[in-house]
Amino acid sequence: MGQAAAQPSTDWHVKENGRDHHTSKFSSKELIVRRGQAFVITFNGVEQPEQTLTFIVETGPKPSKQAKTQATFGISSTVSKDSWSAVLQSTSSHSVSVSISSPPNAVIGRYKLSVQSTSTGSSSPETLGTFVLLFNPWSSGDNVFMPNKAECEEYVLEEFGIIFAGNNYHINSFGWNFGQFQADILNICLSMLDRSLNYRQDPATDVSHRHDPKYLGRVLSAMVNANDDQGVVLGNWSGNYDGGKSPSSWTGSGEILQSWKKSGFKPVRYGQCWVFAAVLTTVLRCLGIPTRPITNFSSAHDADGNLRVDEFYDASGNHLNEGADSVWNFHVWNESWFSRSDLGPSYSGWQILDATPQEESGGIYQCGPASRNAVKEGDVDLDYDCPFVFAEVNADCMYWSYDRATRKKTLLFNKSTVIGQLISTKAVGRDDRIDITSDYKYEEGSKKERDIFKKARKKLGLEDKFDPTAPTPKEIEQKPDISGKFKMAGPLEVGKDLNLILVLKNLQSEVKSVNVNMTAWSTVYTRRPVREIWKDSLSVSLSPEEEKHFPIKISYAEYQQQLTTDNAIEVTALCHVEGGIQVLVQRHIALDNPTIDIQVLGEAKVNEEMDVEVVFTNPIDIEVKDCVLQVEGSDLVRGILKIDVPPLKAKDISSTKFKLTPFETGSKHLLVNFSCDKFADIKAFKTVKVID
Structure with a gap:
């Protein structure tokens, strides 16, 4: 031998x-x-x-x-x-x-x-x-090939992102650490595929489909939420996050994915849309599919698939949770870049994927990939989930007054131009917002946009059906006698009183008597009312064509206990006009947290300790307690740094110093999140240039 x-x-x-x-x-x-x-x-x-x-x-x-x-x-x-x-x-x-x-x-x-x-x-x-x-976006033969090198760098290799939130009156933003190259993240992404329902049913066939980005994107849009498959993140929109972390407290995907693995793949508590979108961005970038998070303001959730959203209010102006349709202040989903051989070349490019569990598709909570071009052109008969995405950016909105006792509903007004505004994403290579609304639809209210809307309804078979809930032409034609709006008068900051002005104008040439019922509710960002903050009513007589201003003040003491971590308030005024139709005036308010300031002291050099100082001023007249600072950043901090900060008396300034040792050169982002009993999740980020 x-x-x-x-x-x-x-x-x-x-x-x-x-x-x-x-x-x-x-x-x-x-x-x-x-x-x-x-x-x-x-x-x-x-x-x-x-x-x-x-x-x-x-x-x-x-x-x-x-x-x-x-x-x-x-x-x-x-x-x-x-x-x-x-x-x-x-x-x-x-x-x-x-x-x-x-x-x-x-x-x-x-x-x-x-x-x-x-x-x-x-x-x-x-x-x-x-x-x-x-996947290889640098190779022209690959389905995910992206000819622009700067875009490849941003959408595959960049670990830092900016997510836009707030509402269409007031956009705010925060940084996110995607961390797709952190230790073990690639293994976790591969094990996500092996835990999918498709793999469990038929492993060999599932693996054989993994050459196809549209297959993988759809599978992962299901796996990022926990609904059907013990996926990564459990959603919670209640405003109560006991037993987990509040969705607004996360600063990056790494901690979420590592926690999922460490717990033996038990869903991580809790997420909302931006968390699902950010985790999906991490996973797809990690696997090589160019991906970015997208924020849509005044985003429709059309539950019954008729491209219309119905909102109901009672006689006092309270927003009712009747019906399953809703409009969210903002909603975050993903776009991934790949070709669509199944649909043809004109539908290639950016594809919409959404891991937030809103509606089932094919029997499970997954959404996409819907071709963005198909959405813009109203081609809602194409795979996958095009009607749902089309409605998110272009549904018509119906506002109804509803009497629970008699079950009678009356159309207040309808609007075709409120849904899908200021669609936003981070610019390539810069920390700026770019507006991509025109990539989703033609100019709002233009003939082309209305024609596309009709085409979409026709493709879904909605145009000829008798719809008993549809408003009659008579209802739509009724013109109100007065107009109303809320104007903001003063800062929109947590800790400060909220000052608004209700502006009412008589549009007719005779005197009008108006009774106004006003309410303010704290909401989550999906506009679901959580707690009543304030209510008031007034009676007013308006001379012909007269405009009157009514100042409204909601004090910090009134809203402080009621606010959710989304810092969102909805104020409504339902105006009962004598002898005329009711007029609904509403305003969604997103309050800013106070700011924190990050200072990098001295130069940032590889493998050399550097000092960072985070400064926070308590803006309110009460001591704040339970203060915690959380710090993360790819190539700056391994894992997450958590620092307990002493309580801070009224108007006091706190300065927290800590040391970091950067381990890679280049432009890096340091993210901090400060929380205390009075302010949830104040976020800031700082660009740090690390030299040799």
């Missing part, structure tokens, strides 16, 4: 391959490469390397050539465009260097690589080890 050949040892050239494949940010010892591109490995322990070598790559539980989860290939003289291939780079007495290429539509995931040397007769293949294959 001859001596057994030594087990081959493999040099994966992780550093060089990582540089060539844009994967060097991963903190992994394992080789991570992108499909459709060559990578070099060197191995030894093979006798007579110039003899014929055969390589085997396989992925998934039942690798097969038919399912494209296994491939066998020898050494060839040139790279193959559409299959796995190996080209000899160099040989020495005991080692071989080969350049291995995968096809641009290869299944992504973790592969085992083996080699068989046919010179030794029928020897069994020797395992060289494992590597991970990802």
Whole structure:
């Protein structure tokens, strides 16, 4: 018997391959490469390397050539465009260097690589080890190819993002650490795929579909929420977050994904739309699909699929939770970039995915990918979930007065231009907001936009049906006798009194008597009323064409206990005009938290300690307690730094100093979140330039 050949040892050239494949940010010892591109490995322990070598790559539980989860290939003289291939780079007495290429539509995931040397007769293949294959937006053959390099950098490699929130009167924003290259995140993303319902039902078939970004995007939009599959994040919109973390307290996806894994894959409590969207951004960027979070203001949730949203109010002006439709102050979803061979080239480009569990699609809570071009053109008959997304940005809004005792409802007014405003995302390479509303719809109120709306209704078979809940032409034609609006008079800040002015104007040439019922409620950002803050009424007589102003003050003491962590208040005035139709005046208010200031003291250098100071001034006349500062930032902090801050008396200034040691050069973002008993989750971020 001859001596057994030594087990081959493999040099994966992780550093060089990582540089060539844009994967060097991963903190992994394992080789991570992108499909459709060559990578070099060197191995030894093979006798007579110039003899014929055969390589085997396989992925998934039942690798097969038919399912494209296994491939066998020898050494060839040139790279193959559409299959796995190996080209000899160099040989020495005991080692071989080969350049291995995968096809641009290869299944992504973790592969085992083996080699068989046919010179030794029928020897069994020797395992060289494992590597991970990802999507490749830099390769023109890949479905996710993105020709613009700056966009690739932003939508695949950037770990910092900005999420826009607030409402369409008042946009605010906060930073988020996607952290897709943090330790173990890639493994967690791959295990998410292996925990999906599709994988549990038929693992081999599921893995064979993992070459397709639209398949993967849809599966992951289901896995990021916990609704059907013990996915990552459990949603909660109640305003009460006991037993978990308030959705507004998170500052990055890393902590959420790590907690999910550490708990044995129990859903992490709690998330709302931006948390679902941010986690999905992390997972898709990690796997190589260009992705960004998108915020839509005055976003419709059309539960019954008729492209209309119905809102109900009682005689006092209280917003009622009748019906399942709603309008959210804002809603955050994702766009991912890939081609749509199933729909044709005009529908390629940005695709909408939404991991927030709102409506079931195909029996489970998942949404998309809906082609953004299809949404703009009203092609709502195309896959996937186009009508739902179309309604989010372009539904018509109906406002009804509803009497619970008689169940009678009266249309107050309808609006076709309030839904889907200021659709926002972060600019490429800058911390600015860009408005992409015109990518979702034609100019609001234009003939083209109305024609598209009619086309969408027609495609859904809504245009000819008799709809008993639809307003009659008579209802729509009724013109109100007065107009009303709320104007803000003063700052919109938590801790300060809220000053508004109700402006009423008589539109007629005779005197009008008006009784006004006013209410203010704290809400969550989905506009669901949580607690009543204030109510008042007034009677007024308006001379012909007269305009009157009524100042309203809601003190901090009145709203302080009632506010949710969303800092959102809805104020309504229902005006009963004698002998005329009711007029509803409403205003959604987003209050700003007080600010915190981050100072970096001195220069930021790699592997050198630096000092950071965070300053907060208590703006109110009461002591604030239970103060905690949370700090994170890719390449600046490993994990999350939590610092307890002493209580702070009225109007006092607190200064918290701590040290950091940056471990990578470049432009980095430090994120801080300050919480106390009176203010939830005050966020700020600072760009830190780290030098050698």
